[in-house]
């Protein structure tokens with residue numbers, strides 16, 4: 001009886017050690033893979049653009065975060081800082097070209113502030129990015 005218990009404990013120990021070794025190997029493989037790949041964070045927040053306008057039209061982010069404007073509509077959009085048409089309030093916040101159907105544009109906010117913007121191709125469509 002005692003011998004059986006010892007054998008069962010030894011089997012469990014071997015299984016456990018085997019599992020730990022297997023897990024570590026998996027971790028090693030994963031980290032090697034990460035070393036070969038450059039990970040780029042695409043966006044912290046995605047704003048879609050379509051016939052309804054910017055969605056969501058107001059977002060709160062932290063300084064250094066990236067917003068991606070995704071064109072899900074049927075026409076071209078051009079999100080840009082107020083004031084129209086010069087965009088001088090935050091002049092970097094401007095792709096300087098329209099974003100085509102199915103395309104996107106990302107911008108990383110490096111300035112704290114409440115940045116109102118509009119669709120340069122239809123300035124009555126507005127949005128705001130609050131950067132804290």
Ligand SMILES: [Cu+2]
Nearest residue numbers: 080084085120
């Ligand atoms: Cu404009």
